[in-house]
Amino acid sequence: MPQITDATTERCSIARSLEVLGHKWSLLIVREATLRGRSRFADFRAALGIAPDVLTDRLTRLVDAGILDRRPYREAGERERVEYVLTEAGRALLPVLGAISAWGDVHRPSGFGPAALYTDRRTGEPVRLAFVDADGRELPADEVEVVAGPGFLSGD
Amino acid sequence: MPQITDATTERCSIARSLEVLGHKWSLLIVREATLRGRSRFADFRAALGIAPDVLTDRLTRLVDAGILDRRPYREAGERERVEYVLTEAGRALLPVLGAISAWGDVHRPSGFGPAALYTDRRTGEPVRLAFVDADGRELPADEVEVVAGPGFLSGD
DNA sequence: ACGCTGAGTAGGAACTTCCAACTCAGTGGT
DNA sequence: ACCACTGAGTTGGAAGTTCCTACTCAGCGT
Numbered sequence: 260m261p262q263i264t265d266a267t268t269e270r271c272s273i274a275r276s277l278e279v280l281g282h283k284w285s286l287l288i289v290r291e292a293t294l295r296g297r298s299r300f301a302d303f304r305a306a307l308g309i310a311p312d313v314l315t316d317r318l319t320r321l322v323d324a325g326i327l328d329r330r331p332y333r334e335a336g337e338r339e340r341v342e343y344v345l346t347e348a349g350r351a352l353l354p355v356l357g358a359i360s361a362w363g364d365v366h367r368p369s370g371f372g373p374a375a376l377y378t379d380r381r382t383g384e385p386v387r388l389a390f391v392d393a394d395g396r397e398l399p400a401d402e403v404e405v406v407a408g409p410g411f412l413s414g415d
Numbered sequence: 416m417p418q419i420t421d422a423t424t425e426r427c428s429i430a431r432s433l434e435v436l437g438h439k440w441s442l443l444i445v446r447e448a449t450l451r452g453r454s455r456f457a458d459f460r461a462a463l464g465i466a467p468d469v470l471t472d473r474l475t476r477l478v479d480a481g482i483l484d485r486r487p488y489r490e491a492g493e494r495e496r497v498e499y500v501l502t503e504a505g506r507a508l509l510p511v512l513g514a515i516s517a518w519g520d521v522h523r524p525s526g527f528g529p530a531a532l533y534t535d536r537r538t539g540e541p542v543r544l545a546f547v548d549a550d551g552r553e554l555p556a557d558e559v560e561v562v563a564g565p566g567f568l569s570g571d
Numbered sequence: 572a573c574g575c576t577g578a579g580t581a582g583g584a585a586c587t588t589c590c591a592a593c594t595c596a597g598t599g600g601t
Numbered sequence: 602a603c604c605a606c607t608g609a610g611t612t613g614g615a616a617g618t619t620c621c622t623a624c625t626c627a628g629c630g631t
Binding site: 439465467469472492493494495 | 618619620621622627628629630
Binding site: 275 | 426427428429430431432433435436437439442443446449450451480481504507508509510511512513514515516517518519520521522523524525527528529530531532533534535536537538540541542543544545546547548549551552553554556558559560561562563564565566567
């Protein structure tokens, strides 16, 4: 998204996030890294069927945005190559993937069941995304109100 | 995103969701509708600075996807016009906006503070998105494990 | 009849994406 | 030393999108 952020929207964290995440393929690359643990150029290419020049561009942007870390690796008897692993910021996108995936499961069902299952690492019990109050108590979504914060500024 | 869903990805609800949400401007339109209550062509146009032909296309897709409802309205002494209001599925995108916005506030700070504030409609207390278990108890994000579900199928 | 307003269409330039073929560097085999 | 192989890209041109500006079109009020 070339200049999605202009004077009126640059303060909005949604717009700024979409600047990097909103490009075609970006979130799918993050999905592959998160759900499948992929990290290599050829793996992303094969899994997504993305054109190599576009993949180069997306990986570069994700690295620049601090979502992926470009790091060298060496497989036994191979020369050094590079791979792209999720940073802390990249792993922090899990709720974004979770929210999109939960919405899609309900509102654009595939008939094959959910795409991703979120579970408690220790108990194996399913978990889901929800709004909680300061004490960590769940709140029904329709009791949540959104108001524009100081960072939101769009002509009006 | 023309054919982001091919044989290997069509079962994935993330890919299917991005087919409609991943287009440039789509989520920003939803943001305007959700946070600012906008519903009219000219309002979206002015707020986002989007080209009218692209806006027409996005609104049409959002309507087709069941996120917006195209409905006639009539202002006093004006002729009938159309507006686009969020459907139930559209309002259900709140967690998606919340997740993106929370990520952006932390990982792409603007220096102006958060873009959106989520509060309990009744108490006015701030709320946030979190993973919860079946009983609605919060779970730290790093204790959540994601595994591909039946709907996830991508070459591997 | 005339101008105003909101919701769009039209035309062409600029930019992105797609596709297929090609490069480039090190490694292992001979 | 030479050759084939492999992963990570580049390159060039066609196809598809987005941008920008100007224009249309329908009904209302005057």
